[in-house]
Amino acid sequence: MVVDAAMQSGEKMFFGRRAGYFVAFAVSLLLYLNLQSQRLGDLLTGLKLPDNDDEMRLVSVRDFLNGQGWYDTVQHRAMPPEGLSLHWSRLIDLPLAGLQKFFSLFVGDDMAMALTAAIWPVLLFILYLVIVGRVTSKVFGYAAASFALIAAAVTPTFGNSLFPLGRVDHHNVQVICMLVVISSIILPGPGVRRGVTAGLAAALSLAVGLEAIVVLAVAGIVLTVQHVLDHPGSTDRLMGYGIALGGAAPLLFLIQTDPAAWAVSRCDQLSRPILMITSAAMAFAIITYLSRDSVQTKTGRMILVAVMGAGTMIALWPFLSACREGPFSMLPPDLRDLILNNITESLTAVNLFLRDPKIATALVLPQALVALLLAWLVFRSPTGQRSAAVVLLVFVLMGLAGSFYQARAVIWGVAVMPMAFGVAMFWAVTSDWKVLRWSKPVVLMGVAFLTLYPQFFAQSPVFNSMLNLAGLPPSVERKISHVDLNCSHRDVLSGLNGIDPAGILAPLNMGTKILLYTGHSIFAAPYHRAPEGYWNGTQAFMGSDADMAQRLEQTRADYVLVCEDEVYRNADSIGSRLAKGQVPRWLQPVDLGAGPVRLLRVQSAELRSFLESD
Structure with missing residues (x-):
């Protein structure tokens, strides 16, 4: 196998051994902390946070500590007298409130709030690094894991967007949940346990927000395809995933939702429509597992899952009609157009490129390059020995394709980007390029630079010259709001x-x-x-x-x-x-x-x- 050969070659490298891996982990953490140190002063002295969601989250936590009820997620000082109903989860507020309460034992309330906003993303990033390193090293070897760790530390998406100091919204938690789900698919080990781990992480992700729901659905589809193809342990994983997701999601719903709102259907948070989906997923997984002995051919399994999938869609479709267009479907058409046409995250990658080629390139280019490298790796791997790389490729392509729906959907592939980069880059470094051997260093350095530092390329004179040759206009700033x-x-x-x-x-x-x-x-x-x-x-x-x-x-x-x-x-x-x-x-x-x-x-x-x- 191509990957196995690369792993054996990597063992000869310093970073391909356990000691080298721990050095890479330490270097990655230091690189991240060095970047964050530039933000620490403004955060501690001025409580400067990355964006609106972080500010609103801290306001919600402060109100919670001051006595606002667990089920009361209305921000009463916004849009008075009714207040602003937030679709966020107290499951994120709870650890933040605990940290703030702890720090308030030693410092004033404002400083306790600032320290909480500083330490929370650091703890989450360390957890992210641990998961990336452990999974990549077990599946692909220490050298690939070392590449992945460095990528996580230096890629702007992680240090500047997902895990910067002050980032206390829920998206970084969701990225970790997505990583756990995908890792549980590719990690060797007991199938049921891996599936249950994935299902619990998926349920938590749904409880804190629905942005990752497509990723969680595709994870179930991947496990189903593996079951049809009789991949070892896949049926057990699918059963564990479905039962854990279908069982944990209602429990988390009951924990965080006011009993008076249990019957209310919401399209932007865990509620009846989503619980119907998770329950259907559990039933699907159980039936699939129980039929494993009676349906033993690939054709039979394919027919069974196709019939169950179609039946599930037909049964659920009428109940999901109000939510099929997403949360913005509830807005008046003129306001929906205002948001979708002017907020950067709501634009398609194509429209974003026409409006701001630099931002669009920095967003799409890394996933496109990693997808190409991974596809090359999969193509050169023998059939039947490429499972883990294929799974990574599926989710990287998801993020890439999602960006052409809305720019914010690029997060679908972000969770595994460092892992995918580490695997693909390590394989490319250790593989024999034969007649192209002379170009290998230049090509790989260029790919690594464009993947990890796309913003430098997008701001370079070379990129501007390319835009001029293509007849494209420079960036056009069109925001629906300004903040001096x-x-x-x-x-x-x-x-x-x-x-x-x-x-x-x-x-x-x-x-x-x-x-x-x-x-x-x-x-x-x-x-x-x-x-x-x-x-x-x-x-x-x-x-x-x-x-x-x-x-x-x-x-x-x-x-x-x-x-x-x-x-x-x-x-x-x-x-x-x-x-x-x-x-x-x-x-x-x-x-x-x-x-x-x-x-x-x-x-x-x-x-x-x-x-x-x-």
């Missing part, structure tokens, strides 16, 4: 604490910062369960005076906040004019002292007069 970095710091926004708690209408991405750094309420936040929050934070600032006035009338906001000299879509918008100090009669500037934040008090009588005359 000078206005997003805690020391700047803390000046708002000098006024009594009130409701503030602010640009979309400023809302969670106001919640975190002040005691005020907000009317704009980028969460799909409150579609009016999108409009309040975008059209109110990017439109006309009448647009903002109507939003103020509807929200009953006390104040409007903008950032000095910020441009909201164009220079003539009401938000841009407010940022330049051009204030209509129904708003009154509030003196906050020096700083870029402009706060304006709503004059209710003047506002009504303006609306009546408009």
Whole structure:
């Protein structure tokens, strides 16, 4: 086998031995910690977090520690008086609250919050490294594992997006769950135990969010195909996966869901529609296992799973109709178009490339290169001896294909990218290139650089020249919201604490910062369960005076906040004019002292007069 030959060759290398592997692990961890050290100061002194979701998560944890109920996941200071219903899980809040409670024994509450936000992603990254290293070394050898560890440490997706200091949302937990599921498919060992491990990880992933549901479904399909092909232990794995998933998902649902909402169907969190799927998966796995002795031919197994799969789809299809289009299907069409056409993560890879070729290239290129290397490895491996590499290739291709649906779907392949890179690159390094031997060092160095550092290539003059030759325009910035970095710091926004708690209408991405750094309420936040929050934070600032006035009338906001000299879509918008100090009669500037934040008090009588005359 090609992989076996590479493993034997790798044993002669320093990093192909146990000692070298531990050195690679230590180096990977140090590289990661060195990168994160650049963020530590801003996090500890200013509680600066990567994005809105992290800020909202810490606000939720703080409210939970202050007495908000386990089942009450409404953010009551957002979109008052009803509040903003969040589809997040308390299962993530719980360990964060525990860490914060522990640190508060030694430091103040604010520092305890900052330390929690710092240590949580570090712990998760260490866990991720341990799993990647252990699985890759057991299946492909220490040398491939060493390559994989280094890739995880230096790839921007991991250090800058999934595991940076302050990353306390749930996506890094989901990536680890996906990694465990896929690893349980390729790891040797007792089939039932591996399947149960995968099923429990899949259930946890569904409990904290549904972003990985496609990966979990494909994992079941992979196990089913292996069962049909009579892969050793696959039937046991499939049974363990189905039973653990079907049993653990309802239990986690009961733990985190208010009994009053048990009968409510939701498309964006673990609820009745998803539980129907997991229950069907359990039944499918049990029937498959019980039929193992009576159906012993590949053709028979294929017919059985095809009939069961078709029957399951027919039975479930009517009940899943409301959820087939995803969570944005619940939004008004005009708002859905606004989100899908302007938020980067919602664009297809093609549209993203036309709008911002640099971001699109950095997103897609690594998975494309690793997929090509893995495909080459699979092609050169003897039939029947390529199972693990094929599984990795399936999930890398999933992420690549998913990006052409929505850019955020690239996460489907991210979990195994370091492992796939380590396996493919190690095999390419140790294989005989024969007549192309002379080009091997240059080609592999180029592939490694483009895979691990795609952003440098995307920002290079060479890439710009390629765009010019292709007649493609440079990056076009089209965001539905802006945040002046000078206005997003805690020391700047803390000046708002000098006024009594009130409701503030602010640009979309400023809302969670106001919640975190002040005691005020907000009317704009980028969460799909409150579609009016999108409009309040975008059209109110990017439109006309009448647009903002109507939003103020509807929200009953006390104040409007903008950032000095910020441009909201164009220079003539009401938000841009407010940022330049051009204030209509129904708003009154509030003196906050020096700083870029402009706060304006709503004059209710003047506002009504303006609306009546408009």
